[in-house]
Amino acid sequence: QHPAFNNTEYKWTLDDFELGNRLGRGKFGRVYMARERSTGFIVALKTLMKVEIAKNRVEKQVMREIEIQSHLRHPNILQMLAWFHDSHRIYFVLEFAGKGELYGHLRSGHHERFNEHLAAKYLYQVTDAVNYCHNNHVIHRDIKPENLLLTITGDIKLADFGWSVHSPSLKRTTMCGTLDYLPPEMVRGQNYKQYVDHWCLGVLLYEFLHGSPPFESKKQEETYERITKLDMKFGSHISPGAADLISKLVVIKSDRRMNLTDVMNHPWVVENKVKGD
Numbered sequence: 578q579h580p581a582f583n584n585t586e587y588k589w590t591l592d593d594f595e596l597g598n599r600l601g602r603g604k605f606g607r608v609y610m611a612r613e614r615s616t617g618f619i620v621a622l623k624t625l626m627k628v629e630i631a632k633n634r635v636e637k638q639v640m641r642e643i644e645i646q647s648h649l650r651h652p653n654i655l656q657m658l659a660w661f662h663d664s665h666r667i668y669f670v671l672e673f674a675g676k677g678e679l680y681g682h683l684r685s686g687h688h689e690r691f692n693e694h695l696a697a698k699y700l701y702q703v704t705d706a707v708n709y710c711h712n713n714h715v716i717h718r719d720i721k722p723e724n725l726l727l728t729i730t731g732d733i734k735l736a737d738f739g740w741s742v743h744s745p746s747l748k749r750t751t752m753c754g755t756l757d758y759l760p761p762e763m764v765r766g767q768n769y770k771q772y773v774d775h776w777c778l779g780v781l782l783y784e785f786l787h788g789s790p791p792f793e794s795k796k797q798e799e800t801y802e803r804i805t806k807l808d809m810k811f812g813s814h815i816s817p818g819a820a821d822l823i824s825k826l827v828v829i830k831s832d833r834r835m836n837l838t839d840v841m842n843h844p845w846v847v848e849n850k851v852k853g854d
């Protein structure tokens with residue numbers, strides 16, 4: 578929390594920032610690297626087009642993202658430092674993650690998949706962040722590699738609270754994007770609680786170790802089918818400890834999923850998260 582951003586009364590404008598390279602595209606606009614002029618502090622400036630937000634009728638979602646992400650404070654949660662708007666755009670001033678999208682390091686990057694040390698380290702940090710969210714009555718609901726960023730020191734930042742809600746919830750806004758991470762209770766459109774995030778942590782660990790998610794299929798219906806039948810196979814390279822942890826998170830009955838402190842204390846996590854540091 579940099580001093581310049583502590584002053585909640587100050588009305589930020591685009592003139593307070595010197596825009597740098599484009600980092601990529603967000604859902605509703607571009608993301609730039611930027612420098613805050615008075616302090617030289619490097620940030621990520623995420624722009625959202627107001628017309629796009631109105632067209633997709635996601636105003637409430639954007640306000641919820643601001644409300645949630647600007648109040649959460651955790652070393653593994655990407656912090657929203659400020660936000661402001663002008664006639665055409667809303668701007669999120671976010672922490673800059675020096676090593677970018679974890680996704681890039683997983684699929685196309687130099688790894689096909691992560692070794693057990695990296696997988697355990699990243700899973701521990703994501704679980705710590707999600708546990709903090711749950712203790713603050715927030716369900717993330719969209720935990721997947723695409724929503725994880727890496728800092729210059731190689732630590733995880735959970736980002737994109739665009740789908741997060743205050744628990745418990747039955748938000749019906751149809752989710753777009755991958756179905757691979759949907760837990761059965763959401764496939765069935767049932768009421769769900771924070772346990773949806775436990776399921777996603779299990780799917781995430783599976784993908785870290787295999788390079789692709791457990792229920793991936795060519796056709797949507799087939800993915801649904803495989804989720805509800807828990808049709809999941811482990812590669813021969815998967816250690817018993819990792820398989821045990823995944824099997825205790827990817828559980829159909831939501832309240833039977835392992836609780837998050839037990840995940841962080843699981844022998845496989847404790848053993849592997851420090852190796853290779």
Ligand SMILES: CC(C)NC(=O)[C@H]1CCC[C@H]1Nc1nc(Nc2ccc(C(=O)N(C)C3CCN(C)CC3)cc2)ncc1C(F)(F)F
Nearest residue numbers: 600601602603608621623671672673674675677724736737
């Ligand atoms: C979670 C959410 C779903 N994802 C996002 O928002 C995405 C959408 C666009 C970028 C990212 N958003 C952020 N990205 C960073 N850092 C960053 C990103 C990319 C690179 C990188 O590899 N290149 C530029 C490379 C450099 C080399 N060339 C070849 C390819 C791009 C390096 C650092 N910090 C904060 C954010 C945030 F979140 F605050 F906006």
